[in-house]
Amino acid sequence: MQFDIKKIVRPNIETLKAYSSAKDEYTGEANVLLDANENSLGSPLTKWYNRYPDPYQKEVKEKIAYIKQIPASKIFLGNGSDECIDILFRTFCVPGQDNIIICPPTYPMYEVNANINNIEIKSAPLLSDYQLNVAHIEQLVDDHTKIIWICSPNNPTGNSLDRIDIETILNHFNGLVVVDEAYINFSKQKSFTSSLIDYPNLIVLQTLSKAWGLAGLRLGMCFASEAIVAYMNKVKAPYNINIVTQELALLALEEVGQVNDMIQHLVDMRIALAEVIQGMPHVEKVYPSDTNFLLVKIPKASQLYQYLLTQGIVVRDRSSLENCSDSLRITVGTEQENTQLVDAMAKWIELTFSND
Ligand SMILES: Cc1ncc(COP(=O)(O)O)c(C=O)c1O
Structure with missing residues (x-):
């Protein structure tokens, strides 16, 4: 496989000069914070929410890294995994030029985000036993195919997709393969996070919304190579995970x-x-x-x-x-x-x- 992330990323994202927030430019422990136009008096509601949150959610990532045994540098956090899906499109798919492959019936947000971004959708429906049609997927791939979206266990069918099929796709496809594991904790299947080391084109999505019981908190996890995470960090809003979510996620992650x-x-x-x-x-x-x-x-x-x-x-x-x-x-x-x-x-x- 000839995978080169520089050939996959949108050229304008490759060259993008990302926004540098006050918290990017100063990361130490000062007492007098006059750099971010926050309100130093604080809100009457809760004094400590007057400050912007950590833009890279270091503490939360360290905790997730420990639980999942994945380096924090390979973790991107989104406002729900829905935000990770959105950012993957905006980072890697060129509007009006690229295409993606989906395997319906599946989670509809892949299609919605493709439509928002004017990305062509190629469809390789699941077989009658709701497994992947690998031959059909491989037929659909062309030079502009950026992402193959695989949901396992799949929503709405509920079944896990055959691991060998997913590995075949990972091995043969030069673009990105997203394995959405929103429901993985309810399954006996091994997570694909353990395969990140083998596949530079693999992206795994998980979430606190399902097994962790925290859909209202909005915290989605994206596991991928450092290079992919770095591109996604360029594209995300500076403070995409709010302080309350970060605080509560830290508490929740104590309760494995x-x-x-x-x-x-x-x-x-x-x-x-x-x-x-x-x-x-x-x-x-x-x-x-x-x-x-x-x-x-x-x-x-x-x-x-x-x-x-x-x-x-x-x-x-x-x-x-x-x-x-x-x-x-x-x-x-x-x-x-x-x-x-x-x-x-x-x-x-x-x-x-x-x-x-
Ligand atoms: C397969 C799948 N992926 C992602 C999501 C979105 O999860 P989140 O709440 O983290 O945005 C859902 C929600 O139902 C889902 O079913």
Whole structure:
């Protein structure tokens, strides 16, 4: 493989003179801070939020580096992994010229960001077993293909994608391969972060929004080579992760043991919920899941979706997505929420199919 990041990055980003913030120019421990036009009197609400946050989130990265056993220099943090996705497009894809490859059904933000940036989208749909169509992906690659987006475990199908397939793509493709592992902690699969050392074109996305239970905090993690992280740092807003998020993330990251217990509890509930739903009459399929949600195929899925809304239960109707007809994506809730869902589904099935 002939991978050269300088050939991948947008030429204007390569030459970009990045913004240099006050905190970039002075990083020591002074007492009198008159360099950033902050309000030295502080807010009546909380005195210590009057200062800008650390632009490179060093403490948070050190903690993540320790937990993940990845050097802090290979970590980029975003305002959710959605911000990492946005920055990857703006760093590497030239509008009106480059293209990306997606494998639907998958997380829709890859497509949305491609459209925002006027990047052509090439599509290699997952096979009927929701695995990658590697031959199709390889056929689609051309000189302007910058990023192949792979989501594993995949949203909305819930399954992990075959590791060998992903490695084949990493080995054969000279552009970037993003493996979005938003749900990896619910899976027994090994994270691709351990392969960063082998593949300079690999980027792994993870998030505090799912297994860590902190979707409201907005902290996404991007793991990649130092060169890739350095380019992304050029493009990001100077203070993209606010102080509150950095403080709370540091606290949360202390609780690995507790989070692991919670993950196990969610996985146990997912397995139990899948069994109950699979046993219901007329349910065609509950797809295997390595996540905190289930994809359920059932006739008249959109009607069931509407019925659940009348019962105050919101799931996601994914029926309009490629290869996903009559399918609802259902997040595993609390024990009580899962029971409410199952009762409502049972009632709807009885009402809808009683004459069959
Ligand atoms: C596969 C995938 N990637 C990324 C995200 C976005 O995560 P974040 O909350 O970190 O922006 C989601 C959210 O649902 C997701 O499903």
